[in-house]
Amino acid sequence: MLGNNPIVQFENVGLRYGVGPEVLKDVSFALDAxxxxxxxxxxxxxxxxxxxxxxxxxxxxxxxxxxxxxDIVTTPRSMxxxxxxxxxxxxxxxxxxxxxxxxxxxxxxLRVSEAEENLVQKHxxxxxxxxxxxxxxxxxxxxxxxxxxxxxxxxRAIIARPRVLxxxxxxxxxxxxxxxxxxxxxxxxxxxxxxxxxxxxxMSLVKKLGNxxxxxxxxxxxxxxxxxxxxxxxxx
Amino acid sequence: xxxxQRTDLPLEKDTNGRFxxxxxxxxVFLTVISFGVLxxxxxxxxxxxxxxxxxxxxxxxxxxxxxxxxTVLQKVLSLxxxxxxxxxxEVISDQQIMNLVKPWLGEAYETLDFxxxxxxxxxxxxxxxxxxxxxxxxISDQGIDVSVxxxxxxxxxxxxxxxxxxxxVLMILGFVLFALVGTVVFVTRTGLxxxxxxxxxxxxxxxxxxxxxxxxxxxxxxxxxxxxILGSTLGTLAxxxxxxxxxxxxxxxxIELYPQFFYTGLLxxxxxxxGLTARSAAQTTVLWLLSRIP
Ligand SMILES: Nc1ncnc2c1ncn2[C@@H]1O[C@H](COP(=O)(O)OP(=O)(O)OP(=O)(O)O)[C@@H](O)[C@H]1O
Ligand SMILES: [Mg+2]
Numbered sequence: 109m110l111g112n113n114p115i116v117q118f119e120n121v122g123l124r125y126g127v128g129p130e131v132l133k134d135v136s137f138a139l140d141a142x143x144x145x146x147x148x149x150x151x152x153x154x155x156x157x158x159x160x161x162x163x164x165x166x167x168x169x170x171x172x173x174x175x176x177x178x179d180i181v182t183t184p185r186s187m188x189x190x191x192x193x194x195x196x197x198x199x200x201x202x203x204x205x206x207x208x209x210x211x212x213x214x215x216x217x218l219r220v221s222e223a224e225e226n227l228v229q230k231h232x233x234x235x236x237x238x239x240x241x242x243x244x245x246x247x248x249x250x251x252x253x254x255x256x257x258x259x260x261x262x263x264r265a266i267i268a269r270p271r272v273l274x275x276x277x278x279x280x281x282x283x284x285x286x287x288x289x290x291x292x293x294x295x296x297x298x299x300x301x302x303x304x305x306x307x308x309x310x311m312s313l314v315k316k317l318g319n320x321x322x323x324x325x326x327x328x329x330x331x332x333x334x335x336x337x338x339x340x341x342x343x344x
Numbered sequence: 345x346x347x348x349q350r351t352d353l354p355l356e357k358d359t360n361g362r363f364x365x366x367x368x369x370x371x372v373f374l375t376v377i378s379f380g381v382l383x384x385x386x387x388x389x390x391x392x393x394x395x396x397x398x399x400x401x402x403x404x405x406x407x408x409x410x411x412x413x414x415t416v417l418q419k420v421l422s423l424x425x426x427x428x429x430x431x432x433x434e435v436i437s438d439q440q441i442m443n444l445v446k447p448w449l450g451e452a453y454e455t456l457d458f459x460x461x462x463x464x465x466x467x468x469x470x471x472x473x474x475x476x477x478x479x480x481x482x483i484s485d486q487g488i489d490v491s492v493x494x495x496x497x498x499x500x501x502x503x504x505x506x507x508x509x510x511x512x513v514l515m516i517l518g519f520v521l522f523a524l525v526g527t528v529v530f531v532t533r534t535g536l537x538x539x540x541x542x543x544x545x546x547x548x549x550x551x552x553x554x555x556x557x558x559x560x561x562x563x564x565x566x567x568x569x570x571x572x573i574l575g576s577t578l579g580t581l582a583x584x585x586x587x588x589x590x591x592x593x594x595x596x597x598x599i600e601l602y603p604q605f606f607y608t609g610l611l612x613x614x615x616x617x618x619g620l621t622a623r624s625a626a627q628t629t630v631l632w633l634l635s636r637i638p
Contacts, residue, residue, distance in 0.1 A: 163548055167638060185635065186552075193550035203545050207354035216352060220551040268550075 113177060114138035115272060115303050116162055121171030123157055130169070131157050133327040139305070141271070144298045146314045147307040149324030155307035156200055158324065159274045162305070163197045164188055176271070193221055196270035198278045200307075202261040204249035210236065210260055211245045217268040231267060239263045239293075254281035262290065272303045279310055291317060351559040352546060353539050360538065361531040361567060368527070368571030369578070371520045372618060376579025376610050378513045378520075380586075383606065385506045400476060402464040405489040416488050417462055423483060424464070429472045436463040524618065528564050528625040535560060536633055543634075557630035561623045568622035572615035580610050 116139040123132040131154045139145060147155050160166040161173060164180065173180045175191055183191065196217075204213050211232055218228045236242055239259040241252075249257055258281045265273060273294070279287035291313065298304050305322075308314065314321055323330045355361075404420065406413055417435065424433050468474060476494035483490045536543065543556055 165544075165548060185638075189547075189550045189552045192548060197548060203541075203548075205352065205354075205542055205545065208352065212352075216546070217549045219352070220546065220549050220555055264549075 119172040146321035153324040196265035198275040200276035365571030369575035372575025432467040561627040564626035565623035569619035572618035
């Protein structure tokens with residue numbers, strides 16, 4: 109672990125879409141390497157938007173974001189792929205490539221970074237087995253159930269062993285049993301050193317697992333320790 | 345170059361680029377024919393230029409009487425011998441005349457039955473010019489039916505004409521290259537638009553612009569190469585057909601204008617050139633358009 113060097117850091121970050129109102133206002137926080145956080149908030153609170161800022165799909169309207177010690181504003185475009193490869197993302201709407209098989213979808217992050225094909229074969233098959241999709245290797249995403257697609261999306265996000273895993277509602281389409289199985293999977297990854305941020309509505313899951321969590325409310329972010337002891341870090 | 349590689353983008357299903365191989369086949373066909381014309385004209389001009397550049401020819405019309413004809417010929421030859429601008433002169437034999445005319449009239453010539461004029465080929469001293477009309481007057485003043493040709497007028501006209509055609513051909517080739525690049529750029533740009541979602545996901549996963557560009561470039565190369573193979577094959581076949589018919593009507597000089605390597609070049613070199621050009625056009629287009637994404 110990197111000790112005191114935060115792996116993700118936001119300072120007074122504001123975000124607005126076009127000329128609309130600010131979706132995020134003065135958001136500041138720092139996540140240590142190896143930490144595990146839930147990101148909660150009502151629908152429309154800005155959870156997905158916050159994650160998009162981290163995986164560089166959006167640029168902040170103001171404020172400072174630094175990832176792995178790089179200020180993203182001054183990072184040249186050619187450096188972005190190497191930063192993004194350290195971040196695995198489970199998109200809220202999965203964003204699986206429909207024309208590719210389950211196998212090829214999961215293999216994508218490895219192929220993009222030019223991994224050797226025999227390693228790709230080995231790792232992808234292992235992981236597909238681990239998420240319970242070993243019987244759907246050749247299936248295309250549209251032929252899979254919502255829960256299967258979700259597990260496929262998770263497999264794709266973690267195949268390249270990212271340092272940070274962002275998961276946007278990763279338990280939205282699965283039953284409670286599967287949800288807990290996935291959470292254990294995330295915890296296991298976390299134990300191996302991956303920093304994890306999970307955006308979710310599912311408060312019962314959060315309470316059960318008892319991690320500290322980040323709550324978005326009216327565009328402001330509060331960091332809440334387990335046991336509901338609120339300590340406001342930023343307010344607008 | 346023949347086979348598509350595995351791609352992450354569903355490029356094989358694109359409909360917007362379906363016409364590309366056909367368009368390229370047509371353009372390459374045009375190129376092959378143009379090349380053929382260009383080469384044929386080049387060699388015709390250089391042949392004529394070297395054989396009749398520094399010469400004039402004198403035609404004596406036949407009197408239907410060999411003895412009279414011979415007297416006239418001797419008279420003209422003695423006139424020529426006196427002229428110091430003339431380096432050399434030579435009476436062209438009937439056989440030589442036949443060889444000269446044959447390419448133009450073909451085998452049909454053999455069946456023609458008309459009195460051949462006597463031809464005298466005159467070579468001038470290097471760097472001099474003779475006024476053909478003056479020489480003609482000088483000879484006809486002796487009561488001889490003659491025509492003197494210094495070739496220059498009609499040769500110059502012919503060369504001008506050939507040069508015009510060469511420019512037109514070069515313009516066609518330039519246009520084909522321009523259209524090829526333009527079409528590939530257009531198809532690639534549309535493809536980027538169609539696959540924006542997938543490209544975005546690839547970027548989020550950490551794909552470099554080069555990685556995405558490679559897939560578009562590979563596809564553009566394969567499609568263009570296939571089209572070009574078709575176009576150059578058909579074009580070369582068309583050239584063969586043209587040559588075949590020219591030969592049939594007796595133009596036996598045409599065939600040697602196309603050495604073997606020319607066909608090999610067309611059949612293999614052109615498609616490779618087209619494929620590589622399409623590849624770099626697609627590559628450059630993708631890299632340029634992606635670099636504008638913040
Ligand atoms: N592309 C966009 N253009 C304009 N406004 C947007 C866009 N995406 C999101 N928003 C707005 O930003 C706000 C936050 O949206 P976001 O998707 O981040 O919420 P969320 O917390 O992820 O919600 P949910 O729990 O429903 O997924 C919403 O008011 C939404 O309307
Ligand atoms: Mg969301």
